[in-house]
Amino acid sequence: MQIIDTLIHARWIIPIEPTNLVYEHYSLAIHEGKILGLLPTELAILTYHSDNIIELKTHALTAGFINAHTHAAMTLMRGIADDLTLMDWLQNHIWVLENKWMSEEFVRDGTDLAIAEMLRGGTTCFNDMYFFPDVAAQRAIKHGMRASLGLIVIDFPTVWGENSDEYIQKGLSLHHNLKTHELITTPFAPHAPYTVSDEPLKRINELAQDLKLPVHIHLHETAYEIESALAQNGERPMERLKNLGLINDSLIAVHATQLSNDEIQLLADSGASIVHCPESNLKLASGFCPVAKCLAAGINVALGTDGAASNNDLDMLGEMRTAALIGKAVANDASVIPAMTALRMATINGAKALGLENKIGSLEIGKSADIIAIDLSDLETQPLYCPISQIVYAASRHQVTDVWVAGEQLLTSRHLTTFDLKELKETVEKWRVRLIQPTQA
């Protein structure tokens, strides 16, 4: 008998790779943060000994969700400004509040709220773009969460930097400090083509190639973005990025609601990834990403919630479901984006986008033990013909009962192990009171 850290017996295991597979009465052996074994429970009992044996008799185990586009700290602004057009929302609400309140404290508390919500919903890794990524990194490490923390770059000054040079320097320094950390990676995160000029984009691209870092950017989010770029310099933003050399396999293109067939082919040929954020795109009326076409062209399409200020949650189960439903309607074909494809978008495709496909995104031997358990015994997921269908089309996030990141259990029977929930709620309430104070024009 081999002695191991943790042995989980589950009714179902959905390994993601190989695809479309559901093991029944299987077990996962976890040791030193990694997946050591995946085998029938009757065999696991004879093979492994552990002081930490977990029985999940009505649950499906699968890989933790990877939320491939977030602005985590913005969760403090959940629901503060709804039902507004994108520019009204940004210019008259979000930017005004950020201008007034942005600080290390805001990012600390907002990221805590986001991490707690994400863990409770089965997300084990998030790809963030926001100010003070150093603070976000501290919070992720403190709570045991995996995070890909964008080294944000914008042309204009904020509390995080004066100009693009300073953003890049601060980013490089953060990358250097964190590059050996098990839980943290640091892609570059130039905000968008319309907020970052050519020189910093070229410099970011060179550095990203040298350091083998992804480049995470909002791209073709709205028709307005395309129109104003064409009016300003006669180029669609993707064309400009192509000329600057950024359309390559490091690119994480977020939103992509406006894509010509040539642009789909360009992304496919380059090996770039798209992050689809369906609920944010719908809520802000940004447009429809042609996901089925992109997948058919061979593009890696991952899934993100975007910030909670435009969603208004960080619920990857809900986002998967919306992605499957809207993807069918946009393609006018109910057979596209079947449940398994949506589940892959939320797991292995996210890992690929972040350059972490050898480490996370599926339950395979040797990968990190980033695992979630979903209890499918609720009435709302009965009768149960197929666990994959129930997870994508019927389950709610409160059915996520247990979550592990790198073998550490961060959610145990719905209890967050690294948070004081009462204290967190009190902190959030203090921010609510601050944020509703009248702002001078």
Next chain:
Amino acid sequence: MQIIDTLIHARWIIPIEPTNLVYEHYSLAIHEGKILGLLPTELAILTYHSDNIIELKTHALTAGFINAHTHAAMTLMRGIADDLTLMDWLQNHIWVLENKWMSEEFVRDGTDLAIAEMLRGGTTCFNDMYFFPDVAAQRAIKHGMRASLGLIVIDFPTVWGENSDEYIQKGLSLHHNLKTHELITTPFAPHAPYTVSDEPLKRINELAQDLKLPVHIHLHETAYEIESALAQNGERPMERLKNLGLINDSLIAVHATQLSNDEIQLLADSGASIVHCPESNLKLASGFCPVAKCLAAGINVALGTDGAASNNDLDMLGEMRTAALIGKAVANDASVIPAMTALRMATINGAKALGLENKIGSLEIGKSADIIAIDLSDLETQPLYCPISQIVYAASRHQVTDVWVAGEQLLTSRHLTTFDLKELKETVEKWRVRLIQPTQA
């Protein structure tokens, strides 16, 4: 002090009428199944005495959701056939299973499952269209649920009837037996223009006018429906119904994804209602209902989940959210279908469609006490700037804690008071085993 049955003190009360209103620290007085008072808690304490006082300190009370289009018993087929085109799904899966298994027992157990799921999600009334509405009525009455049970009519024979005459006769008999029941109403429910011929439609319309019953029908669900009607008889289905006299204020037109501007005007002028089923329309790639245009034209648009076989849940909170999000994207305007409009679609607009606006759909004095409580203290609905926004855009259905129908408490702190949940799950599991038996071609 007036002695009353039940007194509920709540942090927030959203009465629906007047619209866009949130009372804080308010109470509802309930007596003999009706709302007797709606007033500040500090005043309620001085006014009423009750042996049944309920304190809901972190909850919003609002009107129970009205699921305005269901096929309740089909919940037994949740997830049995996903990711298929509409005709493949219907002809090769759903109709095959229904043909084999349809029975009073199927409707009894499937309706039980649906009612339990709906109550747990805050739905207090459903508008059903299925076989054996007599059995569905018995189940609704048994569990204390309000239901509008369609008197189904189809041209072809099923276990419920041989021909449209028999369907109509059985329907009239059921209507007669139930017409004085507090919880049950019985609209006519001709299935669709393509399954019911002119004569029975005319007869139904006459009877509906005489008996003052609504007419609940699938209408303009897909482009294919329009094309095949045009090919068959040169008329769009709505034109045919107009010529037959059915486009009037008794009409409940379900789906309506294919609407010309003239048809929108026709529906508006006639006083007909639309039932929008966004998740089913997306999942089956049926098309997009132009909800914002319909609302702007003055049409009463209610909300339904459709059957769980094409959704795959009966979650009106989720459906409201999807309706708001997709409605914005389809209109290309993020400001349309704000949260309050979505909440009205799920409550008072449903009541209007069913002809029950004087009885349910809002928390007003004299109306039936059909009430739900949603706990907004979960982390996922923090910070809380506006309860209406949180309910529509962030809350999940497990946050529905308490539900009353006609003053009877059917859900108490998440516990269903009129169900044996263990027994229900066992019954559902038996159906799963039956339904997966190979079917002969």
